[in-house]
Amino acid sequence: MPVSLPGEERPGADDRPTVQITAVTWPVAAPGAEPQPAPGTESQPAVASPPEPQPARRGRRLAVLAAAVTTVVVAGIAGAGSYAYSGDIPRGTQVLGVEVGGKSRAAAEAALQGELTRRAxxxxxxxxxxxxxxxxxxxxxxxxxxxxxxxxxxxxxxxxxxxxxxxxxxxxxxxxxxxxxxxxxxxxxxxxxxxxxxxxxxxxxxxxxxxxxxxxxxxxxxxxxxxxxxxxxxxxxxxxxxxxxxxxxxEMSRAEVDELAEGLARPAVAAPVTVKTDGGKITISPRAIAASLTFTLDDSRRLTGQVDAKRLRDALVDELPKVEREAKDATVTIAGGKPKVVPDRAGRRLDVSTLAGDLIAVLARTDDRTVSAGFRPVQAKTTAKDVAKLGIREKVAGFTTYFTGGIALPRNHNIAVVADTVDGVVIKPGEVFSLNGFTGERGYAQGYKDAPVILNGKLVPAVGGGISQFTTTLFNAIYYAGLEDVFHQPHSYWYSRYPSVIESTIFYPSLDFKFRNNTPNGIVLDTSYNDSSITVTVWGTKVYDKVTTEWGPKRNISNPRTVHLEDGPSCLATNGTQGFSQDAWRIFVQNGKEVKRERFSWTYDAEPRYICRPKSRS
Known part of the structure; x- marks a missing residue:
């Protein structure tokens, strides 16, 4: 008959299994035959014995029945275990009220995902x-x-x-x-x-x-x-x-910050530091130390003091020239009417990066504030071998313009200063030379003086006046050398000391003059001046036999107007000049024949006649 495990309802109550016991019948010996051993027992020799009493037979039957029941229970438990542990998820397991027990992982995921969709x-x-x-x-x-x-x-x-x-x-x-x-x-x-x-x-x-x-x-x-x-x-x-x-x-406490301030920040600027080098001594002042000693948070968010090498170099701008030496590029000088290579010279710079690290150990001291420093070599950008390969062999072209008043006059002084700056510059094949870029700012610090310049159509005094005459001289030198004009701009008014159209003005930093060395060889600019003239000569290797100019007639001529100004140091009187338009052709000659020509055109304004007194009301 069916037997249910304790606590389990009969079939129909739910889907839990019912374990059934199958009746077991043992074999019965025929009359007169020897008894057969029970299954699983060893066979024993037959021994004649008297009949057993009746109670013993009943006990053996009970033992057999108990063994059978035990076998049935074990089999039931095994079946229940197989059921309970079926699937990937233990039976009876729920997530968000969803039964996932007894299911495979895929089925459980699908069931849970369905619940999430429902509750979205x-x-x-x-x-x-x-x-x-x-x-x-x-x-x-x-x-x-x-x-x-x-x-x-x-x-x-x-x-x-x-x-x-x-x-x-x-x-x-x-x-x-x-x-x-x-x-x-x-x-x-x-x-x-x-x-x-x-x-x-x-x-x-x-x-x-x-x-x-x-x-x-x-x-x-x-x-x-x-x-x-x-x-x-x-x-x-x-x-x-x-x-x-x-x-x-x-990460740092108040006390730790105070300790760093008292132990390093304050003693660091209490006295100067002496730096000893092979080239002499320099002094790092307390102000220079303060400008370069920084306190920053490290990776652990704690303040650390360190000397910034770049700031230190900037702070020592007045001291470094005492021990450093700038590298000097090889160049070309003109001696006896011939170009001669001037060798390059290596320079040296104070090793500020190493000095910055060594300086920290000294700054906390109250005495013996001395540190040693070395140099790093600085090589010239252009060596003597580089210059020798450039093929600078002969004079290609030159041009001279004239002035009055002597070289000591402020505008003529400015011409001499810029000429000295440009003298000897080597321009390699393909390079573009910018006058503003090469000289930089032309101010009082560079040795220039106030002199008249054209500003907003009027002559006014300004630092660096007169540089346009050098620019015009340089422009004509490269023009007749056949070099490529990249950018130039003639003056607003024409001055008779310059050739019309083929001249150039300049103003730092907004108005520049640029040209390209479009020859296969290098060139060098040689400048010279005296009390009445400035000359620029281009040395290199000739490409053309000759470069000449042809001018067209002046046209669209306009006369100057008269303008009265308040008298004073800013008023510069002029006589006025006519305005006009004109063309000029640059002609390239090779083997006696014209091989190319370029047109240059410009329109000059009429320069007003400026009178430094108010107009009479009569």
Whole structure:
């Protein structure tokens, strides 16, 4: 007959199995035959014995029955165990109220995903996060808030309920909830910063040579990790979320900052430091030390003092020339009417990077503030071999313009200064020479003086006046050498000391003069001057036999107007000149024949006649 395990209902109550026992019949010996051994027992020799009493026979029957019942129970338990442990997920396991026990992983994931789809409106509802007195509404999608279905099923598969729990009970496995902490932090920080306070990091700096100390103070910042965990824990129950603000302390204490200020920052600027080199001594003043000694937060967010090498070099701008030597490029000089290579010279620069590191050990001392430093060699950009290969062999072209008043006159002095600056410059094949770029600013510091310049159509005194005459001289020299004109601009008014059209003005930094060495050989610019003239000569290797100019007639001639100005140092009287338009052709001649010509055109304004007195009202 069917036998149910204890506590189990009969079939029909649920889908749990019913274990049935099959009746067992043992073989019975025929009359007169020897008894047969029971299955699983060894055969014994037959021995004649008297008949057993009746009670003993009943006991043996009971033992046989008990053994049979035991076998049936064991078989039932084995069957129940097979049922309880079937599938990837233990029976009785639920997630979010969904039965996943007894299922394969794939089936469990599908069941759980279906529940999440059903509850999507609920799960996608915004979450209110309270930060101090502020509030942020967060959409789950914005922070990647979701249930990791695969990880949740893994958790369910790894749970270990008891056998009875698997057969008769149920247990809930919480889902694995994940979110993107960085995205959450980005959403909450704008409000968190308003509700909290920024941490004050320590700082040490100088105002002049006075030490300024900023002591550290704790900040009140968002605890993003705890907030994320609260959101994960309360998401499914829709509980409120309070984002905690916690104090965040700097790595350095107030006492440690004071110790650094007293131990390094203040003694560093208490006295100068002497630097000894093979080229002599220089002094690092307290002000130069303050300009180069910096205190910054390292990777561990602690202040450390270090000397900035670049700042140190800038601070020593007046001291370094005493021991350093600039490299000098090889160039060409003209001696006896022939070009001669002047060798290059290596330079040396103070090894400021190494000095900056060694200086730190000295700055904390109150005496023996001396440190040694070495040099780094600096090679010339152009060597004598480089120049020799350039093929500078002969005079290609030259041009001279004239002035009055002697070389001591301010405008003529300026011409001499720029001529000395440009003298000997070597221009390699293909290079573009910029006059502004080569000389840089032409101001008082470079030795230039105030002299008249044309500004907004009027002659006014300005530093560097007269440079346009040198520019015109240089332009004509490269023009007749056949070199490529990249950019030039003639004057607004024509001056008779210059050839019309083929002349050039200049103004730093807005108006430049540029040309290209478009020959296969190098060229060198040779300048010379006296009390009445400036000459620029181009040396290299000739490409053309001759370069000449043909001018067209003047046209569109206009007469000057008269302008009365207030008398004073800024008023420069002029006689005025006519305005006109004109063309000029540069003609290239090779083997006695014209091979090319270029047209240059310009229109000059009529220069007003400026009178330095107000116009009479009579």
């Amino acid at each position: 409106p609920e799960l996608n509802a915004p979450i209110d996060v309270r930060i101090g007195e502020g509030n942020v509404t967060v959409a789950p999608q914005e922070i990647g808030l979701h249930i990791d279905v695969a990880a949740t099923v893994d958790e369910a598969a790894g749970s270990e309920p008891s056998l009875l729990g698997r057969l008769f009970g149920s247990h809930e496995v919480p889902p694995v909830v994940r979110l993107d902490t960085e995205k959450l932090d980005a959403l909450l920080q704008p409000v968190a910063r308003k509700q909290g306070r920024a941490m004050t990091q320590p700082a040490i700096s100088y105002r002049g040579t006075t030490v300024k100390v900023v002591h550290p103070e704790p900040g009140l910042v968002l605890d993003t990790a705890t907030t994320a965990q609260k959101i994960q824990d309360s998401w499914l129950t829709r509980g409120p979320v309070e984002a905690p603000l916690v104090e965040q302390y700097p």
